[in-house]
Amino acid sequence: MVSSELLYVAFVGAVSIERLAELVISRRNARRAFAKGGVEVGQAHFRVMALMHxxxxxxxxxxxxxxxxxxxxxxxxxxxxxxxxxxxxxxWVIVTLGEQWNVRIIVVPGARPVSGGPYRYLRHPNYAAVIVEMVALPLIHGAWLTALVFSAINAAVLEVRIRAEEAALGPGYAAEMGGLPRLVPGRRAPPPEQRGGP
Structure with missing residues (x-):
């Protein structure tokens, strides 16, 4: 009978293979984005993020x-x-974004924010998935220390990543998507002109 440890290794291995497939998709989409005049930002923190994953x-x-x-x-x-x-x-995120999906921050001038699929509920559903995964994947086999340490590192990385991404996407993105919660589904905030206060 196969041990639970070996089954777990097989599952983590399958996730790793899936990540490699994502990199292939990402590179293809990056080439297309650069061909359309796309500009990349956040290269320094991307290296840290890739190493962390x-x-x-x-x-x-x-x-x-x-x-x-x-x-x-x-x-x-x-x-x-x-x-x-x-x-x-x-x-769901990858399918919804199509050619706009990438593991890097590449902004194509004139491209409108995607507001369908999971982006109806969250500004950053992919990062929400990463947060859940950082906790859940280790805990499948009781690796609570990995869950704790990498969740903390991931929180710090995402703080930098999300700020860089939202800044790169600019005011059009902020106007269209700024009312949505970033990572946890909830109620959409009203547009700025409907909010009270100064």
Whole structure:
């Protein structure tokens, strides 16, 4: 019988392969964006982000084996469900953005913000999926230390990433999407002209 540890390694391996496939899509979309005059920003923090994600995928099984983490039963199944939902949200984002989806921040002049799919509810659904994944993927097999450490690092990286992305997208993006919550679904804020106060 296959052990839960080996099944977990296989699952993390499948996620890693999926990430490599995303990089292929991202590179293709980047070429198309640059051909349309796209401008990239945030290269420095992107390198940090890429390193963090690679280290995260390695740390998940490493903690399980090095610290002998057992499969946590119901918590493990709940974490698996959350991880699968995060993947579904990620695919929804990729399909919705089409050629505009990228792991890098590349802004094409004149391109309008996408407001369909998950972007009806959140400004950054892809980052919401990443946040869930950083917690859920390690906890599938009890790697709580990886979940804690990388969630903290990810929060710091996303703080920089989201600011850079929203600044690059400019005032048109802010006007159209600024009323949406960034990462947690909720009520859309009213347009600036309908808000009270100064």
């Amino acid at each position: 690679s280290a995260f995928l390695a740390a998940c099984p490493l903690e399980v084996f090095a610290l002998d983490r057992p499969f946590p039963g119901l918590l493990g199944f709940a974490a698996l469900a959350a991880a699968l939902l995060a993947q579904a949200l990620r695919y």
